[in-house]
Amino acid sequence: MTEPSITSAAPANTPTSLPADDHTHSQFSWDSFHGNMRASCEHALVIGLPAISFTEHVDFTVWNAPPGGWAWDQGIRDSYDDPIGPGGHGHFMGAPLEVDAYQAAIEDCRHRFPDLTIRSGVEMSEVHWHTDAIRDVLSRGFDRIVGSIHTLEDTRAPGEHLLVDHAKDQHSPVDLLAAYLSQVEAMVASDGPFEVLGHIDFSLRHWTPDDGPSPWGQVEEQTRHVLGVLAASGRVLEVNTSIPLDLRMVRWWHEAGGTAVSFGSDAHVPSYVGRRFREVSKAVAALGFRPAQDPTAFWGRT
Ligand SMILES: [Zn+2]
Ligand SMILES: [Zn+2]
Structure with a gap:
């Protein structure tokens, strides 16, 4: 994977240090078949990240099969005895x-890579639905807690759920x-135990040109409202670089009173760690957020 090149010197008032990557997955996430914690740490050091957080999936929501049945990739088929249920249409x-094992691997990497800040973490789905189970997991101790929505209601079966991608139809x-x-x-309106809202743009991951122009303008009022609720909760907005996040979100977040941003590549393979961080962090800096004194910390508003 080709990393973005730096084609011009940063202006004097632009931070030159990269932020921490506070959203990555290793082999300990169920969908990260090519994850490799050590290789992710090596990649983080090569591209100059000050810190990396391994925010592994913690999911308690059951998904229905999408219309037409599951089409999981071979990795899941290899990893589960019966991943898709009888006939390929199960939950x-x-x-x-x-x-x-995860915490032992974190300790091993901290020992191997003393020049990199390595944080443990979890990315928890639908935190407000599973608060007790999640608090149980969190009692084991994690440094970074990302809360994410991956699920929508299955309109074919009210009360049951689909992966967001599968709800597209x-x-x-x-x-x-x-x-x-x-x-x-x-x-974000709940008192669920998480500090960072992950990928607010997750439902756009599979947006194609056939779906029309970027839709944020059509949901601006709703988005600003959600960002206001997030700001009032004291939590942090993640600038997820997978797509990457539309920068209007950062502007609206600043205008909503948001106090901090995190950066997350959402890498499921080592080469994606810190992906697009150089150009995205420069753009975020221009919108009113800056590194803290501690270069591994969230960026605060200027
Ligand atoms: Zn996610
Ligand atoms: Zn993730």
Whole structure:
């Protein structure tokens, strides 16, 4: 994977240090078949990151099969005895995090890479639905806690759920984003135990040109409202660089009174760690957020 090149010197008032990557996955996430914690640390050092957080999936939501049945990749088929249920149309829930092995691997990497700040973490789905189970996991001790929505209601079966990607057939493209934001609002309005809102743009990961122009303008009012609820909760907005995040979100976050941003590549393979951080962090700096004194910390507002 080609990393972005730096084609011009940064202006004097632009931070030159990269932020921490506070959202990555290793082999301990159920969907990260090519994850490799050590290789991710090596990559982080090569590209000059001050810190990396391994925020592994913790999922308690059961997904229904999408219309047409599951089409999981071979990795899941190899990893689960019966991942998709009888006939390929069953329910699915990601495998639990093996906390002991994970924490041992974190310690091993801290020993191997003393020049890199290595944080433990979890990315928890639908925190507001599973608060007790999640508090149980968190009692084991993690440094970074990301809360994410990955799920929408299955309109074929009220009360049951689909992975957001699979709900695409049930909504118009803009309605899918609006439904997603409604779930995000419910989670951030809750007292669920998480500090960072992960990928507010998750429902756009599979947006194609056929779906039309970027839809944020059509849901601006709702998005600003959700960002206001997030700001009032004292939590942090993640600038996820997978797509990457539309920079209007950072501007609206600043205007909503948001006090800090995190950066997350959401890498599931080592080469994606810190992906697009150089140009995205420069753009975020221009919108009113800056590194803290501690270069591994969240960026605060200027
Ligand atoms: Zn996620
Ligand atoms: Zn993730």
